[in-house]
Amino acid sequence: MTNQTKDVIIELKNVHKDYDGKPAVKNVSFSVKRGEFVTFLGPSGCGKSTTLRMIAGFEKPTSGAVYFNGKNITEIPPHLRPVNTVFQKYALFPHLNVFNNIAFGLKIKKVPTGETFKDRKGNLYEKLRKLTKQEIKDKVNNALKLVDLEDYGHRNVNSLSGGQQQRVAIARALVNEPEVLLLDEPLGALDLKMRKDMQIELMNMHKKIGITFVYVTHDQEEALTMSDTIVVMRDGVIQQIANPQKIYDEPAHAFVADFIGESNIFSGIMRKDCVVEFFDREFECVDKGFKKNEPIDVIIRPEDIFVMPADNQAAMMTGKVDSCVFKGDHYQIVALIEGKEEVNELLIHDNTEVKVGDEIGIFIKPFDLHIMHKARIINEIETEMWDEGVVEICGGKFPCNSNLPSGTPVKVSIDFDDVIVHDDEEDGIIGGEVVSSIYKGSYYQCIIRADNYYNFFVDTDDDWLKGDRVGLSVAPDKIIIEQLERKDEE
């Protein structure tokens, strides 16, 4: 049991969920505090909805446990859990009018009468009774008032607009006075303006009622606007748990930065404490504690970059304007910064218009350079030799320049640049699925998942579409092979 049980209302411990052997949620642990507005944020298929459904009880975790108020509820069916859900498609019963939809839960609910009775074995029970018609009517009317639909009780649910149906769905969940309200992308089907209004309304409701909200969305702006805490997920793994400000300003790594808002992500090297090198230039920064010459990712928010005349003394570097587009409240500028070997693209949001082709000066404050550890610097796989000159990697036979005999355990290292991606899966030695693709100024860093779930990090010039199947191959001389000690298991 946890030591902060008082504050924590929901806790997931090492929760894992497989669908047909494919992991959807991997070993997720976290807790939700009472009264908090927690948002699960991530691209589609990241496991956020599955996690919510495990809290609601519609899915049973393959392993791990769900705790509610410190009690293990993993095996408890959904109708006995003190949570209510607002569904993505509302799921309002078409055979009931608005009033009866909201009253659905109340008509089933039983409340203690205050009296108790003993059964034959001497166990003490509380007497339960159903709510009276008048009680139900009062509660439903209060709920309708809460969502501003007082006169809509008799209406057919199909005659309501999307926004109104949404409110009925919220009222139907809230009328049961749940301790936790679960919302599964509830605003996904609404148009932009309605969505913005409902965001504000939901926030006000959360403040007014004071119960815990667990919210699922793929819309990062929605998450940043509404939440107390954001849980960023990808591939069934929690990437970062923090408040919106921190998620935005200090993303844990390149994926979070790329997913939350627009950002520039570049590969760099940490020369020493407070000095970072990228674009083949050294910059002052505020990060310490990295290893000397450690490869890192640098993240710069486009709005943190200042544009000035090229001859200004303060300019750290100059760049050539490649494009400048007015975006309503700012100009989106793409500047090309020349390095020694390659040209990098820098995305800037600024209030002044610049001419395409002009040289501009660029300044970034040291604490706006966010330095992050790289998730990985080289692809490393432990495997065995298939034959002399052939090594097995993720089920494929790769020719290589090693004459170790068949069956020798080896460690294979392949640089990000050296993995070749083929459009046609058949052209590669093994196939894989593109999991992510992040632009790094002058190239794309993709993650390609082989069929045995090993993630290859690949640097390519092309932007590969997420979810596509591609082929992978590596030139024989680019496969670095290191013999491992044979583990004697006898």
Add this chain to the structure above:
Amino acid sequence: MKLKDLPKKAIDKVKNFRLTRRVFSYPYILFLLLFVVTPLVIVLVNAFIYDGSLSFQNFVDLATDGSSLKVLGTSIVVGIVTTVICLLLGYPVAYILSKWKSGSVIVVLFILPMWVNFLIRTYALQTIFENMAVTLGMGTVIFGMVYNFIPFMIMPLHTTISNIDKSFKEAAQDLGASPVATFFKSTLPLSLPGIISGITMVFIPTISAFAISQLLSNNSIILFGDSINLKFENKLYGVGSVMSLIMLALVLVSNFFMNKINKGEAAKNLW
């Protein structure tokens, strides 16, 4: 329009003939006129002709003929009993099959016998009953009806139940309904269109069915459909036509009520 313009108009029509979408419906409209509308008119006219003159005597004959009314009553009772049995047997089957991934394949197995003519199946059933020494009577007639018409109950039910979004079930559970309550408060009412389709497609064919009851009861039970058949065989066209009209009225009335209950949704989910 002057009469002498008519030929000119007709020639214009032929000259300006264009193959529009409407043209493709003409063959079917012709078919309908010949084989649906014309017979109905003949039946309607026959009902009011008695001894070669216009009269209501056919209606009077029928109303005073106790045996015909009894046949009508029996038919309705057989129809109701068959429909209820089909619903009680068919609903669980349709419900379970809609939960299975391979459910729709198994539904085809239920439909497969329908490709054999119902007369042949009924003769087979009769032989089986005789070989098993089962006395033919009301029981065997209802068995035969259920056997013949249960696919018409299962199919619309299966379609409707498998198309119910599973989020309704989850919503009910989420709001505190136990599995049993979830079924009665969400799945059952949501499958109402399928139930209505099923009832319509079993009840009406049952009361109008002929041959089944005769074959499976050794001619001891005569239903309304058989009775009409007999009247026409005995050249009693007037009374037969009146009975056909009553049949038609029954179909229209029951359809009207079914649509009323269902707000017209049944037709959409028929198959």
